[in-house]
Amino acid sequence: MSICAQSLRLDREYAQIWDCLGTQMRQNPLPIVVSGMPPVIEKAFLDAFISDFATTYKRGALVLVKDDKTAIRMTAHLQGSGLRAYRFSERELNIYNITASHENEHERLLVLARVQSGDFDAVVTTPAAALRFTMPREVLDRNRFRYGIGDVIEPAELAAALAAMGYVRVETVDNVGQYSQRGGIIDMFPPEEGDGEKQPYRIEFFDNEIDRICVFDRMTQRVIENRDDLELLPVREVLCDARALAVVRKTVKDCLAKCETVDAREELEKELAAIDGGQPLNFTDKYVAQIYPQKECLFDYFDLRTAVLLCGTNAIRDRLEATARYDGELIANLLEHGVIRGGHAAFSAEPARAEHFFAANVAVHLNTFAVGLAGERIGGMFAFRCRQLASSFKKYELMKEDLTGFIKNKYRILLACRADAEVKSLLEALGNDGIQAVSLGEGADIEDLIPGVVYLSVEPLECGYELSAARFAALTLSGGEEEKPSLVRRKSKKKMKSGQKILSYADLEVGDYVVHTAYGIGKYLGIQNLTVGGVSRDYINIQYAGTDKLFLPVDNLDMVSKYIGAHSDDGLLKLSKMGGGDWQKAKSRAKAAVKDMAKELIALYAERMRKSGYAFPADDKMQHDFEAAFEYDETDSQLSAIEDIKRDMMRPVPMDRLLCGDVGFGKTEVALRGAFKAIEAGKQVALLVPTTILALQHYHTALSRMRNFPVKVEMLSRFRTAKQQKEILRSLKRGETDMIIGTHRIISSDVEFKDLGLLIVDEEQRFGVAQKEKLKQMAKDIDVLTLSATPIPRTLNMAMGGIRDMSVLDEPPEDRLPVQTYVLEHDNIIIGEAIRRELARGGQVFYLYNRVESIEYVAARIARENPSANVAVAHGKMEREEIEEIWQALIDGEIDILVCTTIIETGVDVPNANTLIIEDADRMGLSQLHQLRGRVGRSGRRAYAYFTYRQGKVVSEIAEKRLAAIREYAEFGAGFRIALRDLEIRGAGNLLGAEQHGHLDAVGYDMYIRLLNEAVLEEKGEKLPERKECKIDIPLDAYIPDSYIYSSAGRMEMYKRIALIETEADMEDVADEMIDRYGEFGKPVKNLMQISLVRHMAERAGMSLVKVENGEIRIFADKFDLATWAAVSFAFKNEVRIITAAKAYVSYRPKKTEDPLRALTRIFAKYLEEQQADAENTEQK
The missing domain is CATH 3.30.2060.10 (Penicillin-binding protein 1b domain)
Structure with missing residues (x-):
């Protein structure tokens, strides 16, 4: 327990509250009213009270707060104090037959299971969440x-x-x-x-x-x-068994019989069709009162008397009434539209149910000021004498004055710090000022604190306070701001393994495009089993131009990759012709292009290595303090990127590093660490951005981060007057300005720096050719860091290793609520309701309509439907200044609804915009939808995304496939990897440039990377690994039976894994995986694995054909290494022989009990061993 929480136990009021609680727990309980509870004390009180309550009564308490945002922070705080605290979140009702995400249902069910088992110390919730009907206890018990x-x-x-x-x-x-x-x-x-x-x-x-x-x-x-x-545990709160299904069906039929509107009839008929067709029911929330006639909520899960802590009595009661009003308005709206009948409509318990629950338990009302409970008897009224100290945020002298007073009065004193670095620097400062100060270790007890001595500890504290009765004071230099939930240190999310393929072959479906290394682009038609000469094998059927088809043995599947490029899902890709020259030409052009690029990049890299640059010094105390002041935990990839940048800066050659990462992954903070390092060394920093509005946003971020350090930050853009610009230019020239942020105005000829040390370029690809040339001149001998908001594939990063310095941020932040996503036919009722709800909570809406010619008409319609809202339009054909003015108005909250095109993909951060509606989502790729969805959900509020498609629209096969992927993405988060893959390919195009992107599209991503790898090795003078294709002709059944792996996608994935077997260890690994996933396998699967191993070994040995004929193994090659084969023959007691016939071959006749595949493995293992030994001897000579 924290020292702050322990301090309350020294206060007589706390002891009296505890005595009163004991009395109320033993009799008919009466409420306890506590005042003198500012937020900082409230948290400490809850820490102490919940811990003591769990220890004494062996049960958990319920904490009610006003809203979800407060619940997130409170839960994080209690968990950080070592308590088993869980948040019971608010849940959005899905009352229409639309696909929705279910993350918060899962969270709620986990909490309900905890409460049912009594395995918790506290549940933190809101009135709306607690009153919402949920799965009854008995149903959860039955389904657990x-x-x-x-x-x-x-x-x-x-x-x-x-x-x-x-x-x-x-x-x-x-x-x-x-x-x-x-x-x-x-x-x-x-x-x-x-x-x-x-x-x-x-x-x-x-x-x-x-x-x-x-x-x-x-x-x-x-x-x-x-x-x-x-x-x-169940994964849906509303489960529909056979009984409930019959009840819902009858209810829908009753509603249909009385239905009077066309829209309502359509909606109800869809519901009936879903029930009768055995489809997933996405609308069960609408009938929750019929499915669960018990009508239970969270309160019903508390079967033992407990303590209910109400944080802000009036706010809680207001929210109880607001929940009832909201449900009432929703029901009235549904009744008006005719999609429900009055007797069926109920989604939450009445506020009276909460009051009854408070009365049955010990309600502890916590308020800053004394609040009476009108007409209610109370068990006790208590008040803490707490004084919240005026913020001394980063004002050491003010804090020292407070400390001196507390030391004189023999108080126990805690000085809360944000990080170890701050503890060290303050210990030194206090010691120099003659104040006795000590670092407090973990697990310390308040009794260990000697009055009059200052104790420093790392713990979050938003502001200082004094408890005069307890003679205790807590101070901080790190607070002064609203506490962030992530001050409780979070664990880093696991990253994708470095060996993870960019694409799983489980994603390959019939009709997808594939690339064969020799024959080019074809269409995958499925797996086909063929029996030839009494031997059964599986083959991959690939359609090429005209009537040409290729039946590829599955053990050769490593020759094929899924096509990833510009036209992978739009049906516009041209198939290659087998035997035609087009594919070879495209491959040759791509090969020549990547060779030129590799040559140029290697030359540039070498030139930069020859230049002398400024070697920045190692980090000092101020750098540590700057980094310690960051209020979040850095992700692993952020820390890695920061190390990369610092290491580059400390070398005596100019840095040229690219930092890639998705929007919101923390690139700005990484860049600012580098900027601060440069400023600390007496150098100036320039941050160049493509738009003035982005400049303004970066300017505010930099000011906020550096405000407590002796750093002067300025902005140069059209937002500055001519007079201001003149003064900024003068300041830059004199060296008075440390960091300048701006648009291309920064690279104008009249801008002079006294000593520029670091140039940071954000979204370089959005600058013009002339601007890029100026950048090259400006960055000739200084460190350069380029930021890109589009992630790039890991494989591209690896291919360019050593010729381009790149850092990749691949971990998203973890402190945001997931975006509640819906996929639906466009429905004005649902969309109108979504807009009204967002506006009612003071938020803003993005309405994406991607047709410029009719966007004004759509905006006018939305304005008519929402007369009190300020509606604006933004699209790519508008002037840049006009777009920037709209963005500024949006950030300032002057626009309520922005009707826009996909222009918002490259917009700025608008934390208050938390509803996104997209028309014709089926026309967009998953990656684009994924990035657009990232525009909302950038605050502690729940955000909503509605992906809509036109009603009654007959969609193409490709659009239907895309729509199915979107639905799965929304419901399960599935397809995230596909979305990220597509996004990365766009990132690759941005990084490589338009010409290279064209070649990437022509041959597909995998082939392009293969060619790039070869080109880089060649230009570095490294030997390319030779690969000669070898055919294996052995009369053995070798395939995966569909009785073993039912799905063709699953078989395809394992065929790919088997085709990549190159060593005995690989084979064991794949065998283990198959047994793990599918159970023991038979002889055909084992044969297939061994054939793949033999093929790879034979190819490394330079063989062209291996066959078994009349019990004899025959190995063919264009040219035999006689010395090596002689050594193999000797090892096999001359049973391995070279036969000099018309076409020479190596012969071996296995014994009757010997497996020919095992024999081949032994032969090639010995051959490769001799070959390696010979190569090493040659090298030594």
Whole structure:
């Protein structure tokens, strides 16, 4: 427990409150009223009270706060104090038949399970969340299971239970709420608590007995660790069993019978069709009162008397009434539109239910000022004598005055710091001023604090305070701002493994484009099993131009990759002609282009290495203080990028580093660390941005971060008057301005620096050719850091290693609420309601309509429907100044609804815009939707995204596929990797430039990277690994039976993995994976793996054909290395022989019990060993 929380126990009021609580717990309880509770004391009180309550009464308390934002902060604070505190979040109702995301349902169900088990210290919630109807206790109990090793249950029974709990069956499980079954193996992804990336579970059966329970990696599908047991919870709050389904169907039929409007009839008919068609029901919230006639809410889960802490009595009661009003308005709206009948409409308990719950338990009202409970008897009224100290934020002298007074009066004194660096610097400063100060270790007790001595500790404290009765004072230099939830240190999210492929072959579907290294671009038609000469093999069927088809043996699948490029999902890609010259020409052009690029980049890199630049000194105390003042935990990739930049800056050659990362991944903070380092060394910094509005945003960020340090930051853009610009230019020339932020105005000829040390360029690709040339001149001998908001593929980063310095931010921030996403046919009722709700909470709306010619008409319609809202329009054909004025008005809150095109993709941060509506989402790619969705949800508020498509529209096959992907993306977060992949390819295009991007599109991403890797190695003078294709002709069944892996996508993925087997270790690894995922396999699968291994070994040995004929192994090559084969023959006692026939070959006749594939593996292993030894001997000579 924190020292601040312990300090309250020294106050007599706390002891009296505790005595009063004991009395109320033993009798008919009466409320307790506590005042003198400013927020800083309220947190300390809750820490102490909840800890003591859990210890004394062996049960958890309920904490009610006014809104979700406060609940997030309070939960984070209590968890940071070591308490088992959980937030029961507000849940959005889905009352229409539209696809929605379910993250907060999972969170709520986890909390309900905790409360049901009594396994918690505190639940923090809001009135709206607590009153919302939820799954009744008895239903949760019935749908909650724990399984252990040795338990007996039929696999089919478990699969049926998962379906009943709301899990959706899929082929490959990679998101919460999914399950799959492959015979006696069931994968499932239940909701789980905790930081970091969640992982799914696998249960393996022996007949009907659970033989193994394990956690597996959602990316690789490989087992991570074994477990003894597993708890399964539902993944939907509203479960619809057969009884409930019949009730809902009758209710819908009743509504239809009385329905009077066309829109309502359409809506109800869709619902009826979904019920009768056995489709997922997305509208069950509308009928929650019929599905769960018990009408239970969170309060019903507390069966033992408990303490209910109300943080702000009047605010809580206002919110209780507001929840009832909101539900009333929603129901009235639904009744008006005719989609529900009065007797069926109820979504939350009445406020009286909350008051009844307060009365049945011990309600503790916490308020800053004394608040009476009108007409109610109370058990006790108490007041803390607490004085909140005036903020001394970064004002050491003011704080020292306070300390001197407290020391004189023999107070126990705590000085709360944000980081260890601040503790060290303050200890030194206080010591120099003759004040006795000591660093306080973790787990210290308040009794250890000697009165009159200042104790320093790292803990979050938003402002100082004095408890006069306890003779205790807490001060801070780090507060003075509203506390951020992430002050409680969070764990870094797991990153994708470095070996993760950019694309899983499980994503490959019939109709997708593929690239064969020799034959070019074709269309994948599926897997086909062919029996030739009594031997069964699987082949990949690829359609080329005209009637040409290629049947490729699956063990050659490493010759094929999925096409990733500009036309991968629009049907416009031209197929290659087998035997034609077009593919070879395209490949040759791309090869020549990447060779030129590699040559140029290597030359530039070498030239830069020859130049002398300024070597910045190592970090000092002020740099540490600047970094310690950052209020969030850096992600691992941020820390890595910061190290890269500092290391470059400290070298005596000019830095030229590219920093890539998605919007909101923290590039600005990384850049500012470098900027501060340069300023500290007496150098000037220029930050160049493409738009004035972005300059303004960066200016405010830099001012905020550097305001407590002796740094002068200025901005140069059209927002400055001529007089101001003149003064800024003079200041720059004299060296009085340390950092200048601005548009291309910075690179004008009249701008002179006294000593420029670092140039930071944001979104370089958005500058013109002339501007880029000026940049090159300006950056000739100084350090340059370029920022890009589009991520790039890891494989491209690796390919360009050593010729372009790049740092990649690949971890998103974790302190934001997920965006509630919906996919639906465009419906004016739903969209109108979404807009009204956002405006009602004082927020702003992005309405994306991507047709410039009719955008004004759409804006006029929206303005008519929302007469009190200020509606504006933004699109790419407007003048730049006009767009920037609109962005500024949006940031200033003057615009309520912005009707816009995809121009907002490259806009600025608008934290107050938290609803996004997109028309014709089916026309956009998943990556574009993913990036657009990132425009909302940039604050502590819940954000909403509505992806809509036209009603009754007959969509193309490609658009239908895209729409299905969007639905899955919205519901499960599935497709995130695909979205990111597509986004990365766009990033690759931005980085490489238009010409190279054209070649990338012509041959596909994978082929382009292969060519780039070869070009880089060649230009560096390194030897290219030779690869000669070898054909394997062995009469053995070699395929994956569909009875072993049911799905063709799953088989395709494993075929790809098998085709990449190059070593015995690879083969063992793939075999382990297949057993993990699908169980034991038969001889055809084993043969397939060994054939792949033999093929790769034969290719490394330079062989062209391996065949087995009449029991004899024959190995062919264009040219034999006789010395090496002689050594192999000697090792095999001359049983391996070279036969000099018309076409020479190596012969080996296996013994009757010997497996020919194992024999080949031994032969080639010995050959490669001899070859390696010979190469080493030659090198030594």
